[in-house]
Amino acid sequence: MTAADxxxxxxxxxxxxxxxxxxxxxxxxxERLGLDSQGLMRVLLDTERALGLAKSLELPDDALDSPRTLAAGVSALTGR
Known part of the structure; x- marks a missing residue:
């Protein structure tokens, strides 16, 4: 599974x-899509679990703008 997936x-x-x-x-x-801070935390936890990551994702603020930037940020951190 890729990080974007x-x-x-x-x-x-x-x-x-x-x-x-x-x-x-x-x-x-x-935000426009309806994701609040609690929802974002759930998304990050689900993503960490799906990718089998041992430690938490620490993304820069600019990675939290849109689905595209979030996927790119996770991809950059994980190399997937």
Whole structure:
């Protein structure tokens, strides 16, 4: 599983959106999509679990703007 697949799957579950629809809206802000800070924490935890990461993701603020930037940030940190 790629980091992007894990991120979009976790976001889709949290936002109750099909991952394919979410990919079409990947440049919208996470806030506009309806993701709050608690939801973001759940997405990050789900992503960490899906990728089997031993430690928590520590992403820069600019990675938390949109689904695209979140997936890119996780990919950059994990190399997946």
């Amino acid at each position: 894990a991120v979009f799957a976790a976001l889709g579950r949290q936002l109750r959106l099909d991952p394919a629809v979410l990919r079409q809206r990947q440049d919208e802000s996470l």
